[in-house]
Amino acid sequence: MWARLCQTLVQPGRKHPGGSDAHSSEAKTDAGVMSTRVKICGLTRAEDVHACVSQGADALGFVFYGPSPRAVTPEQAERLARDIPAFVSVVGLFVNPTEAEVREVLGRLPLDLLQFHGDESAEFCNQFGRRWIKAVRVRHAGQIEQAFKGYSRASGLLVDAWDPDRYGGTGQQFNWDLIPPERALPLILAGGLSSDNVAGAIGKVRPWAVDVSGGVEKNKGIKDIEKICDFIKEVHRV
Numbered sequence: 001m002w003a004r005l006c007q008t009l010v011q012p013g014r015k016h017p018g019g020s021d022a023h024s025s026e027a028k029t030d031a032g033v034m035s036t037r038v039k040i041c042g043l044t045r046a047e048d049v050h051a052c053v054s055q056g057a058d059a060l061g062f063v064f065y066g067p068s069p070r071a072v073t074p075e076q077a078e079r080l081a082r083d084i085p086a087f088v089s090v091v092g093l094f095v096n097p098t099e100a101e102v103r104e105v106l107g108r109l110p111l112d113l114l115q116f117h118g119d120e121s122a123e124f125c126n127q128f129g130r131r132w133i134k135a136v137r138v139r140h141a142g143q144i145e146q147a148f149k150g151y152s153r154a155s156g157l158l159v160d161a162w163d164p165d166r167y168g169g170t171g172q173q174f175n176w177d178l179i180p181p182e183r184a185l186p187l188i189l190a191g192g193l194s195s196d197n198v199a200g201a202i203g204k205v206r207p208w209a210v211d212v213s214g215g216v217e218k219n220k221g222i223k224d225i226e227k228i229c230d231f232i233k234e235v236h237r238v
């Protein structure tokens, strides 16, 4: 489906540098170039939500995972999400949740997308009647290709750094050479991004979207509005 959609967007015979024609963020239409989407994750304060929205973020993430320094309760997220206008996606991030935990959040706020960042099966992710993305913590070659097959019903595959002790939000980069140029799903690049390296990351990987958390913080769990603005501006500049 994704491949078919993108094939219709790519001008016939046109080769895009640095990645496959059909599945990179540089797929072109007669109307111009499709820009890389931006998700800012781990929001906990209304002022940060406003900054993201006013700078043109495409998606905002709330972390429903207790051990994270960015964790919010469903009640907090519901209050923060009230200020998010139409056409900005509200994403809920979970790590190995129970079905009841996901349903509790969904009962409280209208998430547009579920992000599963643990070891959830495709069957688990698929049961909520919502669109979802799956995170892969990349450790070795072949893992991403395998995930494209195993999670083929996802709306995107997020690739993040592997860490032995943490599921994500580590601020670490991984070896982008492990990302295949051919992609069966929209690829969301995460892991250690910041305004300093996101342009290079987009140039090399050509992702559909980028996702950042730690790179736009002043200290663990507390976002920095200036860094948020710089990050989004940099993505749009590229």
Ligand SMILES: O=C(O)c1ccccc1N[C@@H]1O[C@H](COP(=O)(O)O)[C@@H](O)[C@H]1O
Pocket (backbone or CB within 6 Å): 041, 042, 061, 063, 065, 068, 069, 070, 093, 095, 117, 158, 160, 167, 168, 169, 170, 171, 172, 190, 191, 192, 193, 211, 212, 213, 214, 215
């Ligand atoms: O943000 C967290 O605390 C978190 C916790 C558990 C799993 C994922 C988490 N965040 C996601 O991790 C990636 C990379 O984050 P960073 O930019 O390297 O800090 C990103 O997708 C966050 O959404």
